[in-house]
Amino acid sequence: MNKFWETGRKIVAVGRNYAEHAKELGNQVPSQPFFFLKPTSSYLLQGTGPIEIPSESSDIHHEVELGVVIGKKGRDIDLNSAMDYVSGYTLALDMTSRDQQSIAKAKSLPWTISKGYDTFCPISGFIPKEKIEDVNNVELWCSVDGQLKQKGNTNQMIFNIPQLIHFISTIMTLESGDLILTGTPSGVGPVRPGQVIKCGISGLNNDMQFDIILRKKN
Known part of the structure; x- marks a missing residue:
């Protein structure tokens, strides 16, 4: 499971799971989990390259x-046994093209383009469950060019991990190797080519850093 990004078949990304983040984008706080899918081709393992901004x-x-990295196959998983299906974790960035997302929202279309570009799911690698x-x-945090932008705690999630797995x-x-992104705290914001994103989990030595570049089409 250490290389889940090579074996997992899907990335399930939960949206609006922190009330303050939902509010900062003018969205209602959901009454049940809301999620979308990101392609596994969007994975970017720390140290393998920069985050690319499409032109x-x-x-x-x-x-x-x-x-949350899933460790074994399950369907209709009981709430009380949900954590038995977790093999470990990863620190991740759900990169979002906000302008493409706004176009999709206005036309009532899926968010696939805005969330699915190559390199739009940077990850730290596998964190064993016992860690x-x-x-x-x-506590999660994210900075851009050394300025703290996001800081939140999973105790602020509207739906906790067992609830998400069950739903x-x-x-x-x-399935084994699948990844669930559990939502983001408030403070999201734009990045530009030349900037550096750093983020981490407080108390764990797994800080990750990504440079931002502009991807130009051939």
Whole structure:
């Protein structure tokens, strides 16, 4: 499971799971989990390259998240046994083309373009389950060019990890190596070519850094 990004078949990204983040973008706080899919081709493992901004997008935002790595196949997973399906975690960024997302929202279209570009799911690598003692009390942070932009705690999530696993598994089978992105705290904002994103989990030595470049089409 250490290389889940090579074996997992899907990235399930939960939206609006922190009330303050939902509010900062003018969205209602959901009454049940809301999620979308990102392609596994959007993975970018730390140290393998920069985050690429597509030339057709001008408003790319950072969204730091705790990712949950699924360890075994499950469907209609019971709430009380949901954590048995977790093999570990990852620190992740759900990069978002906000201008493309706004176009999709206005036309009632899916968010696939805005969320699915190559390099739009940077990850720290695998964090074994035992490394995080209390997953309901994990502090996440994100900075751009040394300026702190996001800082939040998983105890602020509207739906906790067992609730997310249970809900998602009633809709689609979760498989070994799949990744659940659990949502982002408030403070999301734009990045530009030449900037550097750093983010981490407080108390763990797994800070990650990514440079931003502009991807030009041939």
